[in-house]
Amino acid sequence: MNDNPTPPRRPAALRRAATLPAWSLVAAGALAGALVGGGYGAVRTPVYTATGYVVAVPTAKSDPASALGFAQAYGRVATQLAVLGDAQVWAGVPVATLRDSVQAATSPDAPMIAVTATSSRPDLAADMANAVTRALTRHAADVQSATHVELQQFARATEPAGPSSASAGVTGLVGASAGGLLGGLLLLVRPRRRRPEPGRAASVPGPALAAEAHGQL
Numbered sequence: 001m002n003d004n005p006t007p008p009r010r011p012a013a014l015r016r017a018a019t020l021p022a023w024s025l026v027a028a029g030a031l032a033g034a035l036v037g038g039g040y041g042a043v044r045t046p047v048y049t050a051t052g053y054v055v056a057v058p059t060a061k062s063d064p065a066s067a068l069g070f071a072q073a074y075g076r077v078a079t080q081l082a083v084l085g086d087a088q089v090w091a092g093v094p095v096a097t098l099r100d101s102v103q104a105a106t107s108p109d110a111p112m113i114a115v116t117a118t119s120s121r122p123d124l125a126a127d128m129a130n131a132v133t134r135a136l137t138r139h140a141a142d143v144q145s146a147t148h149v150e151l152q153q154f155a156r157a158t159e160p161a162g163p164s165s166a167s168a169g170v171t172g173l174v175g176a177s178a179g180g181l182l183g184g185l186l187l188l189v190r191p192r193r194r195r196p197e198p199g200r201a202a203s204v205p206g207p208a209l210a211a212e213a214h215g216q217l
Contacts (some may be wrong), residue, residue, distance in 0.1 A: 003198075005046060011213055016162070017200060030179075031049070032054040033199055041056045046120065046173045047118050047120060047162035047163055047164075048118065048119055048120070048121065048125045048162075048163050049116060049117070049118050049125060049157065049160060049161045050116070050117055050122070050124040050126040050128075050129045050157040050158065050190045051114055051115065051116040051117075051129060051157055052114075052115050052129040052130050052132075052133040052153070052155060052157035053112055053113065053114055053115070053133075053153075053154040053155040053157055054074075054112070054113050054133050054136060054137055054151050054152065054153055054154055054172050055111055055112045055151070055152055055154040056068070056070050056071035056074065056112075056113075056140075056150070056151055057111075057150045057151075058109035058148065058150075059144070059148045059149065059150060061148040062147075062148035062149055065180055066112075066147075066148065066149060067111040067149050068110075068111045070111070070140075070147055070149040071110075071111035071113055072106050072110075074113055074136060074151060075105065075106035076104075077100075077115045077134050077136075077139075078102075078104035078113060078115060078132060079099065079102055081095065081133075082139065083084045083132065083135045083136050083139055084098045084099060084102070084132065084135070085132070086138065086139075087128070087135040088124070088134035089117040089131075090127070090130070090131035090134060090135070091124075091128045091131035091132075092129050092131070093124070094125065095130065096129075096133075098117075098128060099134065101117050101118050101119060101125075102115065102116070102117045102127055102128055102129070102132050103116050103117075107151065112154060113133075113151075115129050115132045115134070115136070115210075116129060117129040117132070117157070122159045122161075123158075123159050125159075125160060126157045126158055126159045126160070129157035130157050132158055133153060133156075133157070134153075136151060136154070137151040137153060140146070160167055194201055196208075204216070
């Protein structure tokens with residue numbers, strides 16, 4: 001029976017990693033991550049964002065608190081089918097595109113609604129945001145006699161000058177950071193180099209050698 005069984009062989013990749021300097025794994029991971037991240041940012045379609053604003057104004061039969069409350073309500077219905085169905089005519093895109101591309105946000109302190117649209121075309125992003133704000137003000141005007149609150153356009157959405165998505169440089173930096181972190185984690189799990197086992201201090205004589213030594217006594 002073998003008292004010293006042969007240890008299992010490590011995978012070739014781990015054996016090679018054990019022979020590399022520590023800094024090389026981090027550097028290689030950062031370089032690979034930068035290449036992947038930069039390449040993704042270069043080939044990805046840019047995204048443009050445009051935002052339009054409308055404000056709720058109380059009439060003579062209402063008050064600012066009511067205007068603030070209706071602004072919250074109109075912000076919730078801005079992306080509903082009743083509004084988007086009218087907005088698609090002015091935007092020139094289907095309702096499904098508006099539903100996926102338009103978001104509305106309100107403020108708890110001001111009776112203002114921000115309508116934001118995203119698209120791969122800067123002009124279409126502005127058109128969709130303006131179409132939704134226009135449809136929303138039309139719907140508010142239809143029920144103004146009951147709500148006593150009027151929605152007015154505060155600022156039109158303008159065509160963005162540049163994309164809102166991250167550039168290739170930013171995605172490259174993110175990839176380099178992630179790759180460097182992965183390389184650092186690999187340092188923690190890579191196997192250490194084996195040191196040669198020291199020889200035994202004394203060897204046990206075999207049976208024949210022990211008998212011969214006993215006969216000489």
